[in-house]
């Protein structure tokens with residue numbers, strides 16, 4: 001059975017006092033939910049976030065991690081470093097990492113292998129750009145992103161993977177994929193995984209939607225049968241909005 005998940009990707013927002021204030025407010029306002037609730041603050045505040053949420057069910061996850069176990073990679077963060085502060089889930093492949101930091105499918109495949117080797121759960125992000133959708137190439141793009149980064153994995157690895165479909169044209173733009181567009185792509189993703197592996201794996205993997213999810217549209221998007229939750233950017237930075245999105249699931 002796949003789980004429902006609402007995760008907040010804070011990106012490069014919130015300094016230390018702001019992080020503690022938002023986490024404290026979120027923990028206090030967290031509604032009763034069957035869904036897993038996760039937040040991804042910036043690296044420098046991860047350890048303190050883990051402490052702040054010590055007695056909360058909200059899980060702290062990382063926005064990124066490096067593929068090497070250790071070594072001369074100035075500015076980077078390893079799987080062991082995350083595990084040592086109590087973080088055991090990492091977002092990998094966010095479109096901003098791909099666009100601004102040159103992360104290719106090949107690099108992402110290495111990150112996924114390293115993470116899984118360390119027993120870190122991977123929240124793998126992917127999604128097409130606007131030109132891909134306009135040229136009706138979005139299914140091909142998504143299929144190749146999945147194939148290049150994930151389809152060499154053994155079947156057993158999939159129990160540690162969460163997928164987050166984030167069409168680039170919907171991120172931070174206020175333009176959301178319609179609930180029907182999200183459902184259509186999520187169903188396609190499950191079909192693609194069924195073909196590469198089998199229906200059990202496809203049906204057990206949680207597939208989140210990300211891209212301008214707000215309190216006003218979350219219910220309709222989450223209501224679709226193949227949408228298992230959301231990866232939330234801007235709206236995760238406001239406690240009441242994030243709480244409203246959690247309530248929508």
Ligand SMILES: O=C(CO)COP(=O)(O)O
Pocket residue numbers: 009094166170171172173174210211212213231232233234235
């Ligand atoms: O990129 C996202 C989450 O990872 C989505 O960001 P927005 O919700 O701000 O569009």
